[in-house]
Amino acid sequence: MASPKTVRWGILATGGIAKTFTKDLLVDPATRGVQHLRHTVVAAASSSSVSRAQDFLNDTGAPADAKAYGSYQELVSDPNVDIVYIATPHSHHYQNAMLALEAGKPVLCEKAFTVNAEQLRKLADKAKEKELFLMEAVWTRYFPLSIYVREQITSGRIGPVARVFADNSMACDPEVQWKDGTNRMVNPELAGGALLDLGIYSLTWVFQTLYHTQPADARKPPKVLAAMKNYAPTKQADETTTIVLSFPRSHQAGGDAHAIATTSLRVATSPAGNQDVPGIRIQGPGGEIQVFPPAFRPTRTRIVLQDGTVEDKDWPQPGPGEGSGWRNGFGATTNAEGEGHGMFWEADEAADAVINGRKEGRYEGLDESILIMEVMDEARKQGGLTYPDKIETTKYPTQL
Numbered sequence: 085m086a087s088p089k090t091v092r093w094g095i096l097a098t099g100g101i102a103k104t105f106t107k108d109l110l111v112d113p114a115t116r117g118v119q120h121l122r123h124t125v126v127a128a129a130s131s132s133s134v135s136r137a138q139d140f141l142n143d144t145g146a147p148a149d150a151k152a153y154g155s156y157q158e159l160v161s162d163p164n165v166d167i168v169y170i171a172t173p174h175s176h177h178y179q180n181a182m183l184a185l186e187a188g189k190p191v192l193c194e195k196a197f198t199v200n201a202e203q204l205r206k207l208a209d210k211a212k213e214k215e216l217f218l219m220e221a222v223w224t225r226y227f228p229l230s231i232y233v234r235e236q237i238t239s240g241r242i243g244p245v246a247r248v249f250a251d252n253s254m255a256c257d258p259e260v261q262w263k264d265g266t267n268r269m270v271n272p273e274l275a276g277g278a279l280l281d282l283g284i285y286s287l288t289w290v291f292q293t294l295y296h297t298q299p300a301d302a303r304k305p306p307k308v309l310a311a312m313k314n315y316a317p318t319k320q321a322d323e324t325t326t327i328v329l330s331f332p333r334s335h336q337a338g339g340d341a342h343a344i345a346t347t348s349l350r351v352a353t354s355p356a357g358n359q360d361v362p363g364i365r366i367q368g369p370g371g372e373i374q375v376f377p378p379a380f381r382p383t384r385t386r387i388v389l390q391d392g393t394v395e396d397k398d399w400p401q402p403g404p405g406e407g408s409g410w411r412n413g414f415g416a417t418t419n420a421e422g423e424g425h426g427m428f429w430e431a432d433e434a435a436d437a438v439i440n441g442r443k444e445g446r447y448e449g450l451d452e453s454i455l456i457m458e459v460m461d462e463a464r465k466q467g468g469l470t471y472p473d474k475i476e477t478t479k480y481p482t483q484l
């Protein structure tokens with residue numbers, strides 16, 4: 085067998101998820117059965133200081149010769165970087181991704197991809213013009229669990245999917261946790277709120293089960309009806325959002341399919357860590373597929389068929405041995421002992437694309453990411469939520 089190819093990553097930003105991602109990146113792909121590629125980290129950049137970038141490299145166990153930069157510009161200019169992972173707040177993704185693409189770098193960008201669909205269209209155009217890979221880091225789509233769920237649907241196990249319920253909500257106690265309103269979860273300047281941060285996963289489940297499973301030429305945009313409740317203390321960020329979607333389908337494909345995607349910073353999908361309530365329910369005439377919380381990192385599915393069959397499956401993340409020590413920000417460690425976090429699946433997809441010259445992710449291409457941004461735009465329009473002009477703009481460069 086040919087020896088594995090190594091992809092050299094540059095990490096743009098040094099916050100919470102950048103750390104988790106980088107630790108997962110450094111787990112040997114052979115531990116999850118991936119033989120044809122390897123990852124390494126050759127550089128990281130902080131927008132605030134070189135020392136912060138150096139601390140990040142030390143903390144994540146990056147190779148000793150990895151470069152620490154005190155600006156994102158230096159990172160994207162580094163000729164040793166094959167691909168850039170962007171882990172800044174939502175507000176900054178458009179500017180940061182454009183910076184990397186302009187510098188000729190392929191990009192894996194954290195969710196939500198951008199603040200609005202227009203920004204993403206511009207990034208997609210730029211990636212096309214420069215012939216560069218661009219993908220949204222919706223890691224859940226790349227889990228073996230998600231692949232299994234999609235296969236159950238396309239194999240007709242429950243019949244044509246007629247309805248999906250998808251929730252990703254956390255009782256965050258925002259007035260206590262994010263008292264001063266500056267945290268990215270509630271800060272309008274950083275495109276805070278439930279929808280872009282958590283609701284994107286509810287929509288991910290809706291789209292990967294009702295839309296992505298359709299033949300490409302049968303996929304049609306849904307009609308959207310939304311209700312939004314604002315988070316009172318910071319005003320321009322949603323606390324709870326509920327979206328009803330209707331996907332047009334031909335009669336042969338089962339007719340129109342409905343979905344309800346919900347998200348909240350006030351109430352939880354699974355109160356007190358109780359994970360017995362499925363947050364995702366995918367329903368067809370033959371039964372339903374249930375996915376247990378959290379929607380962004382599920383490890384358990386159940387299939388319940390009309391004939392009484394019940395199939396439970398566990399999907400532990402393979403591990404480096406020590407786990408990446410991830411905490412969910414609300415106190416609980418969600419990684420079991422010895423597990424990785426699971427961000428390596430999307431990293432493998434991106435690295436494979438770079439090696440093989442593909443320009444988009446296989447399980448969520450740019451058109452689908454744009455459509456999901458359009459749904460979020462529509463939900464914000466109906467809910468009356470706009471963000472400050474400087475982060476909604478497509479003007480590049482804009483100083484944030």
Ligand SMILES: NC(=O)C1=CN([C@@H]2O[C@H](COP(=O)(O)OP(=O)(O)OC[C@H]3O[C@@H](n4cnc5c(N)ncnc54)[C@H](OP(=O)(O)O)[C@@H]3O)[C@@H](O)[C@H]2O)C=CC1
Nearest residue numbers: 097098099100101102130131132171172173174194195196
């Ligand atoms: N896939 C997943 O499971 C998760 C994804 N995310 C996504 O990752 C992104 C980052 O989230 P998270 O790591 O929690 O955020 P953090 O606040 O922990 O980190 C954000 C990073 O962005 C850099 N940054 C640049 N400009 C700013 C600014 N004006 N304000 C704040 N930070 C700034 C920071 O500094 P510096 O440049 O110095 O590093 C910081 O390191 C978001 O898009 C979020 O939705 C978050 C959590 C989980």
Ligand SMILES: O=C1OC[C@@H](O)[C@H](O)[C@H]1O
Nearest residue numbers: 195269281282380412413
């Ligand atoms: O992507 C995410 O998943 C985990 C959550 O805790 C976090 O807020 C969100 O950004």
